[in-house]
Amino acid sequence: MKKTIFLLLLLALTLACATASASIDIVGKEVVYSYSFDGSYPGVYFFADVVNNGVADVSLSSDSSFTIHDEDGQVLDEEYIRMVPVTLAPGESGVVFAKLMSSLPNSSYIKSYQYSLEASYPWDYTPLPATHMKDSNDVYVRLTNDGPDTLWDAYAFLIARDEKGSPVYVDVTIAYRVGIPAGEALEYPMFLTHDLERFLTDNGLAPVDFTVGGYIY
Amino acid sequence: MKTKFLVFLLAALLLILPLGALGENEVRYEIVPSSMIVFPADEGNVVYITGSLQNTSDKPLFVGYGSCDMFDKAGNLLCTTSTRCIPMLVEPGQVGVFRADVPSLMFSDPEAEVADFAFRFEPSIDEGPGYTLLSPDVSMDTSVREYDDCPITLTIHNTTGRAIEGFDVCVSLWVSAPLSPGGEQLIFMPESTLFYNRIPAGGTVDVKLYIPYSVMEALEIGWPEYAIYGLVAIPD
Numbered sequence: 001m002k003k004t005i006f007l008l009l010l011l012a013l014t015l016a017c018a019t020a021s022a023s024i025d026i027v028g029k030e031v032v033y034s035y036s037f038d039g040s041y042p043g044v045y046f047f048a049d050v051v052n053n054g055v056a057d058v059s060l061s062s063d064s065s066f067t068i069h070d071e072d073g074q075v076l077d078e079e080y081i082r083m084v085p086v087t088l089a090p091g092e093s094g095v096v097f098a099k100l101m102s103s104l105p106n107s108s109y110i111k112s113y114q115y116s117l118e119a120s121y122p123w124d125y126t127p128l129p130a131t132h133m134k135d136s137n138d139v140y141v142r143l144t145n146d147g148p149d150t151l152w153d154a155y156a157f158l159i160a161r162d163e164k165g166s167p168v169y170v171d172v173t174i175a176y177r178v179g180i181p182a183g184e185a186l187e188y189p190m191f192l193t194h195d196l197e198r199f200l201t202d203n204g205l206a207p208v209d210f211t212v213g214g215y216i217y
Numbered sequence: 218m219k220t221k222f223l224v225f226l227l228a229a230l231l232l233i234l235p236l237g238a239l240g241e242n243e244v245r246y247e248i249v250p251s252s253m254i255v256f257p258a259d260e261g262n263v264v265y266i267t268g269s270l271q272n273t274s275d276k277p278l279f280v281g282y283g284s285c286d287m288f289d290k291a292g293n294l295l296c297t298t299s300t301r302c303i304p305m306l307v308e309p310g311q312v313g314v315f316r317a318d319v320p321s322l323m324f325s326d327p328e329a330e331v332a333d334f335a336f337r338f339e340p341s342i343d344e345g346p347g348y349t350l351l352s353p354d355v356s357m358d359t360s361v362r363e364y365d366d367c368p369i370t371l372t373i374h375n376t377t378g379r380a381i382e383g384f385d386v387c388v389s390l391w392v393s394a395p396l397s398p399g400g401e402q403l404i405f406m407p408e409s410t411l412f413y414n415r416i417p418a419g420g421t422v423d424v425k426l427y428i429p430y431s432v433m434e435a436l437e438i439g440w441p442e443y444a445i446y447g448l449v450a451i452p453d
Contacts, residue, residue, distance in 0.1 A: 152425075
């Protein structure tokens with residue numbers, strides 16, 4: 001009985017230490033801009049490089065949030081922040097991002113923003129290799145299944161960086177209920193459209209470098 | 218005499234040609250409501266109705282979106298729900314299929330039972346780009362349960378010669394006797410649209426669609442003979 005309690009205490013302490021040591025910190029300056037895909041409601045986009053400064057693997061908690069505020073500091077809207085890759089080993093880098101689709105008439109109401117990054121226990125995931133190609137209006141990420149089993153519900157991601165190396169656009173898409181049989185490939189459109197590219201270029205954020213990948217849980 | 222005959226012939230032709238042209242552009246179709254299944258859901262029941270539309274015109278018909286009205290025994294409207302035809306553009310002589318499913322909680326009277334139903338579409342002649350149809354391989358293992366549903370796997374071989382995306386995928390489940398003495402009857406039609414995935418030319422992917430297990434149990438009891446067909450409709 002005592003042994004069981006001791007083991008439970010040890011487990012609790014181990015978990016507590018793992019959480020306490022988990023840390024996802026922003027590296028460099030975040031990129032935030034407002035852009036509307038359809039010319040109506042403004043979207044607000046947030047991207048930043050992060051690094052795991054802790055001593056254990058860590059993922060991003062769903063409590064991590066990005067908020068926009070009016071001139072009185074009131075929260076206008078909120079979106080949760082995601083990360084690629086979904087889990088960082090100690091010292092490993094990643095990118096966090098939020099795409100907030102506001103219902104504001106225009107972006108002039110937005111006076112400031114805030115973000116919070118909360119660490120969580122690491123999610124178990126398997127990274128997948130990927131390539132990318134540019135089509136008429138989209139960038140596609142291509143996942144090829146080199147394994148023996150069908151890959152179901154695979155995610156693909158794209159990180160676009162400007163010439164300074166800052167992340168200026170991130171997209172993650174899932175092939176929901178779609179399986180990639182062994183030896184086959186599937187392509188994912190990433191919505192880095194000509195219009196968005198032009199907008200980024202006009203604002204000194206021209207995407208020049210692309211990192212792509214995939215993963216399954 | 219010869220001139221008179223020629224004038225008469227010309228006049229007759231002038232009269233007949235517009236009629237013929239009108240006939241060619243006439244929108245003709247037949248909607249066949251196939252069946253209604255009521256199966257238990259988390260709360261209340263789900264009423265599931267299928268139907269098909271045959272294009273009896275000489276031209277392709279764009280069928281697109283429509284609606285389904287459901288009525289109780291007294292003829293009161295219980296609900297109207299939207300539906301869409303797959304494929305959206307139906308070639309002459311071909312059949313499009315559709316479904317409407319509504320939780321009974323959404324009815325104007327949640328306790329009422331559906332006694333009658335009617336699909337409404339407004340097809341129009343459309344000679345623009347059509348749809349390329351593919352017949353995927355379909356496999357179903359009724360012993361497997363996922364989320365209390367029976368998974369059906371469609372294996373799509375992209376034989377179109379081009380990369381495809383933004384296409385509809387559906388499975389139609391047809392039964393024969395005893396409820397359909399006239400032949401096979403469409404009873405269930407899970408469907409999905411793959412907006413954000415592209416299959417390279419010559420590539421193959423699998424897609425999962427689901428049939429509620431309660432429907433499968435009803436099938437095994439009431440309709441032991443059934444057939445499943447897969448359909449992929451790719452806009453050209």
